[in-house]
Structures are given as C-alpha cells and as structure tokens.
Amino acid sequence: MNNLNNLQFDETQSRIRQKALFSNRLLFAVFIIFVVFCLFMARMVFLQWFNHEAYLGLSEGNRISVEPIAPERGKIYDRNGVILVDNQPVYSLSFMRELVYDLDYTLNTIQELLPEIRPETLEQFKKRLLRTPRHRALILPYTLDESEAARFAVNSYRFPGITLNARLKRVYTQNQSAVHLLGYVGRISQQDNLTIDRSRYRGTESIGKTGIEHFYEDKLQGYPGLQRIETNAQGRTIRSLETIPPISGQDLTLTIDIRLQRYLEDLFDDRRGAAVAINPENGEILAFVSSPMFDPNMFVDGISHTNYNALLHNRNKPLINRASRGQYPPGSTTKPFIGLGALEAGFTGMDDTIFDPGYFDFQERRYRNWRRDGHGVTNLQRSIVESVDTYFYKMSLDMGIDSIHDILAPFGFGAQTGIDIPGEATGILPSQQWKMATYGKAWFRGETIISSIGQGFNLTTPLQLAKATSILANRGRIIRPHTLKGQALESPEQIPIKNREHWEYIIDAMIDTVHTPRGTAWGAGRHIKDYKIAGKTGTAQVFSLNDGEYNEEELDKRLHDHALFVGFAPATRPKIAISVVVENAGGGGRVAAPIAIQAMNHYLKELE
C-alpha cells in the first residue's frame, strides 16, 4: 500500500516537472515568435513608412521592364552548304484584355482587316481571353505573313491593347526530307523544363525534340540577351534603354549530301524501310533514310491532336526512325563477315568445298537452303556469290555461337555505333552468355545453325549494317558514323589482320555477287561496267514457316520477307558504303540491291 502511494507520488512529481519544463519551452517559443514578428514590423515600417516616397516613385515610374531577347537558333547546312534548317520571321498578335476597350468591336474590326483569320479561331480565342486574367497577355494562335503584318502595322493605332510581335520560326526547307536525321523542334514541355537551364531559354519557346535538333541542342541554342524597356501607362513600349544582345546558336554543317538523300528517298517511294550511306574513309554519314517520312514543320508551333494521332496510328509508322532504331534480322548480309572470320580463325580454307544437296540435316531436323535443288559442290567464295546457306550451316557447327559472336562483335554488331543521333537501338548479337542472361536458358546448337545465316535471335539496325560494311570496305579500319562535319575518330582502331588475302577473297566474292551472272545481285549490277561494286544481298525471314510452302500470294503482305543489301564502291578504293532494308518486300537481290546500286552509281557519277 505504501509502495503504491510512493509510486503515485512519483508519477505526480514527474508530471509536474514535465509540465513546468513544457511551459518553459512554450514561453521560449512565444518569445521567438515575438522577436521575429517585431523584426517583420520593423522591416515593414522601414519599407512602407520611411522609404514609402522612394518606393512610390519607383512604382509610378515602374515603366521600366526587363525583357529577354531570344537568341537565334543555329541553322543547319548539308556538306555542300545547302541550307536544310532555317529561321524565318513570322508575326503574331498579342492581346491584353485590360487595355482593350471593347472586345467584341475590336475582334470584329480585326476580322475585317485580316479576313484570312478563320472566324472559329477568333471565336475560340475570345472564350480563352474571357477565361484569362485581364492583365495577362494572350497570343492569337494565327501566324501573320509579311503582308498581313504590314496591314496590321499601319492600322495598329486603332487597336489599343493589341501588339504585333515578331519572332523567328524554325523552317525545314527540305520539308519531309531527312526528317529522321534532322529531327524537329517543338514547344518546351513540362518535362523539358525539368532538365534544361531555364535561364538559357528565357524568351525561347521551342526546343529540339529529336534527331540532330535534340542531340546538338546545346550548340544550336544560343544565350538570351536582355533589354530594358520603358513603357507608357498602358504597358506599351516607348523606347529601349539598354540592350545586351543575345548570342546566337552555332550553325551546323552536316556530312550528308542532301542530293543523295533525296535521290535515295525517291527510290524508296514511300515503301517502308531504311538506308544508310557512309563515306568509309572517315565515317561521315552521306545519307540517312527512313521511309516513310513526315513533315517536321507540323511540329514547330505545336502539332494538333488530330495530326499527331494520324501520324501515331499510321499503319506504316512514319514517326519511327528505322535507320537507327529499326531492328531487323540481318539475314545473309552477315555471310561475308562470318566467312571472313572463319577464314581468319581457320575454321575453313579458301579452297575447302562441301557438297550442297539443298538442305542440311542436324538432330532430326532439316535446315533448308533457299534453293531447293541445291548448289552442288561449293566453296566459300561461291557460297557468298550465290548465298549458299548449307555451307554456313555446316561450318557453324564447328565454330559454335561464341566464335561467331567474337567474329561479328568487332564489326560493331550488337552494339550502338555511337552516332550523334539520339535513341539508337543496340540490336542483338547472341552468345551463350547472352541467352543465359536474357532467357536463363542454355544455348541449343540448332540455334547456332540459323544464327550463321543471320536469322534466329540476331537483330541489327541498318546503321549497324552500314558501319560493318564500311569496316569491311576499309579492310578492317574501324570508323564511327557521324553526321556533324569534323567528328571523325582521330586514331581509328584496326581489326587485326591475319592474312590480307582472306579479306580480298571475301571482297572478290562480293564483287562477283554484283558483277557475275551467278551472283544474287547480278540483275541490279549488270549495267555497271567501268568500276566494281562489292555487295551482298539478304532476305530476312520475318515469319518462320515450319513446313508448308512459302507462297507470297497467300501470305499477308506484312509477313513477307525483308529485303536487304549491303555494299560499297568502288571495291578497290571505296568512297561509299551503303546498307538498304526494305520491309516485307521479298528478295534482297530483286528489291534492295537496285536501290543501293543506283544510289551508289548516282553518287559516284554525278555527285562525288
């Protein structure tokens, strides 16, 4: 009992001490609040009483506002100085409702003066104006040309509260041409706002969204200037007091030849596909085609929902950059590379032959050749010229997938090329380790067989194919594809060469592919007489047919094979290397080779 009393006493003591301490702390808090509020009062008395006159003067004379001046964005030229992306002045009208005397009357007068503006535009604009705070300026979503702007300017005294603004608009002079390379600018979005240095974009409304416009944003965007402007009571500019001029963005000169670009684009004629042409000597991109295309000018002032959805849901997916983001099975275009590697590593010799009955049996499965009746006795050279699959099927089992991987990797397969265009795909170059990491499963030897003709897991971008072809054309000197002049590698690496003859052997096979009647690209190359083109066709299966016969007529168009071609010319001292992919178009020799060969011929004969 006594114990309990003690405990209660202790508890009460504890509570009392606690309360006392808490009261102390509360008093301290009150003291802090008092001190801070006194400080604020002192500040307010200082600002509003002692310095009132001075600040009132500043406020009444507050006619001086500081405004940013947007820098001009860098222009973009092709290798010959042809302008690709330009800035042109356009005009717009900005309304401040507070200063507009009679809104309905004003809008009607504007309509009379500028009948080009659609009445719906004005009607919608009026609604937006009424929703916006009276003192905030709104820009009429209509772009005036020079003559309309002049018409408004002489009448501007009739429109208090409306100002004519001039700004520079991005113009893609080639319209849709090279759109996937150049990219486009669009309105600065919330997302953009988080990543950019806002002080650099004061007064600027657009930013590079894709392509070169995005990649070289830092070079293209200049630095804004500023202007102190004296305004009258209505907020109208009277004169400019001080101007710090903006610093314009850098102009860019690209490596592409717009003539070759357009020539190739015309050859595609809106078919789905891509082509990349490179100068193998230094890695300069000469043409970068992704087809079909779209007009980047639509995006500059913000694209309408209707237009954007139309692009987005178009069956041919024009927004996708197929040249660097499209991933295709390389098909037989890998044969020269694997063949070269097999020679260098000693898996086969230049004179080793096999007998091709038209198929290859392995583990109770029959791997067919594209030619059912077979090619007969075949060496490596012939198996490239006529694209004999069985030769590679057989050889691949000796090599194993990891050897094939190690042969193709130095040519840049399965890795980004490092091009200065954002969003490049990596492709897939399979190996045992890759399959384990990706699928958690062991490699099957049957998969090696189909990998040897560029099918199965293998995926490449047209850009990767063009790079690999350039390296082959260079006899092993590695280049980095780039689109901006002067970005070539300073000390390019070299794939180690065991025997130079192996390289010439493979290149000779590629020459025969184009220039001999047995070659798969003979139909496209037969008229080229005065120099040699080295090339290789490819036909990549999109849809694996287990048994049944392949019947082009019956298959859905979208399941047709992709047509591919890689090549370079002239074969001895290459000036151009190219890769062409045409989606679901059928055979590479029939569809892709003519495009590539015509383009290379045009470039060497007319342009270079």
Add this chain to the structure above:
Amino acid sequence: MIRSLISPSDSLYVSPKSWLQKLHVDGWLLLGLILLLSTSLLTVYSASGGDLQTTQQHGFRILFALGLMLAVAQVSPSNLALITPWAFLAGLLMLLAVLVFGDMGKGAQRWLDLGIVRFQPSELMKLALPMMVAWLFAYCDFPAPASRFIIGLTIIAITAGLIVIQPDLGTSILIAMSGLFVIFFAGLPWKIIIGALTAIAISMPVAWNFMHAYQKQRVLTFMNPESDPLGSGYHIIQSKIAIGSGGIEGKGFMGSTQAHLEFLPESTTDFIFSVFAEEFGLIGVVILLSLYSFVLIRGLMIAYFAQDNFSRLLAGSFTMTLFIYITVNIGMVSGLLPVVGLPLPLISYGGSSMVTLMISFGILMSIHTHKKMLTD
C-alpha cells in the same frame, strides 16, 4: 462514480458543454481562421486581376478544407495516437514507392499516381512525422530517456533523407523542422541544442572550402538574389517596390499596379503578401500579423492546456510549423531571407498545402475538445 464525488465548484471543468464543444470546434481558433481565409479570398481576387473563376475555385477549396478540418476534429487524440505508427509507416512506404514507381519526369519524382488521384506523399509526412515523433514520447517518463531522443532524431533524418532525394530540399527541411520542434518541446537539453547549433555554425565555413566554384556561385545567388537581374533578384526588387509603395494606408482594394502590370511574379501564390501590403498598406500588414499572432498564440495555448504528452507535443509542433511557414514567406518577399518558393499559409491561392494545414488545425481542435480529465 468518481465524477459524482467532485463538486462542481472544485472543478476547472466548465459546464455545461457549449454547442461548439459538442461539435469539437474551438471557437477562437475558428474565428482566427475564418478571418484569415476571408482575407485570402479578397486578396486572391485582387491579385488575379479580378478573375472570378480563380477566386471561385479558391473559395471551393477553402470550403473543402474547412469541412475536412471539422471531420478530423471528431477523431480523439487517443485514437489519433493509435493510428500514428501506421500512418507514418504508410507515409514511409509511399515515399519509397515514389522513388521506385514515381512519376519518372526527370528531376522531380514527387508524385505518386494512385489511379484516381496523383498524390504527394510528402504532404502526408508533414502530418505523420511530427505525430510519430510525438508518439515516441507519449508514454514515457520524465525526463525522457536519451534513447527516445536518438530514435526520434533517426526517424527525422530518414524521412528528411527520403524527401531530399526526390529531390525537394525545401520541403525536406520544413518537415524535419516539424519533427525537431517535437523534440524541442519534449525537453531536449539546452546544452545539446546550443551544441548542435554551434557545430552547424562552425561546419559552414569548412563546407564552403570544400565546395566547387559553381556551387559557391549558386549559394551566393541564393543568398543575394539581386545579383541575378533577370531571375529571382528582379522579383525581389519588384516585391519590395510593391510593399514600399503601399505606404501606411495602401493603394486600396484592387489597386495593386505592381501585380496588374505584371511586375510581380506569382502574384496569387508566393508573392501574395506583396499584393496585400501594396493594397492595404502598413495598417493592413499590422492587422494581418495580428491575426497570425492570434492563431499562433491560440495554438500554443491549446498545447499548454493539453492533458497528455502526445497532444501537447503535437499541438506545439503544428503551431510552430505554421510560424516557420509564415516567417519563410514574409522574410522572402520583404527581402530579408533568400528566395524559397513557398506560399504564404492560409492566404496564398490553392495548393495541397492548404488542405494539409487545415487538417493540422482539425487536430488542434480535437486536442482541445476531447479532454478526459477534469482537473489538471
């Protein structure tokens, strides 16, 4: 039984219960809030240039927040203490979820998309962290053992850390402050408080030496915004012009030329105090600061009369957090403190922070109207 033994004259208990108490509403606090919120409506109307739509929206949000406050006031502090650890845990998980699944907009992933609403977990933490720290001290003896203080500081550090990496330094510091106030009221010894403040003061010049040149430049711009003529410095100059030109009597309602000619940025949110001071002058400012003082003092009184540790610490922390918000905003717009984008509590337009604030007032009212003991 016990109640009947105590005669009414012995009791501090004021009987009978008024209708306000039955509704669990503290009349004085409600009066202060309604006066402040009415001021807010008027000022938002003027600062938006007479935009009825904005004002109406603001009005609806105020009504919603008041309703929420009343609802929260019905929950007794003991029930509040019961859900505290769970609320805090939920907040912590949501902060982690934001890091993992949050809106991946580069740079700031503060939002969590809950399907119906997008929600900022740091708003929940503004309430849940001080509640959690107060809960730690709710059932312990006095003086509180050192271990409690250590646990409390750890919880604060973890929460603040999770918000800093969102990244949201400003909110993180304010939330940490709300937890530190609880620890302060719980009786953290002065020796330690002074020691910590001294340590911070000493470490600043040391940290300065380790900073890169560009970091130093940023700190300098932060401390002296007027060195950035197009950015925040321009805003502070314009804000001072607005306040100063108001004079003693002000330019009158709707008379803020600074806001209407667009010299003041964010005139309905961060810089609303400048519009108010321009239109209502020194007299208006005195009235506004008095209203704030009234609400703050009432909050501290509620803390003083609270009957258990949890309620007392929570009431003290919520009130002082409100005080910090007021200080940071008025200090910024009058050019005394660096520029931090924080609205003026109870006056600025909209924002989820208004809702959070009103919930904390609901808790204050609940604390004051749910007393169990008759005497103290």
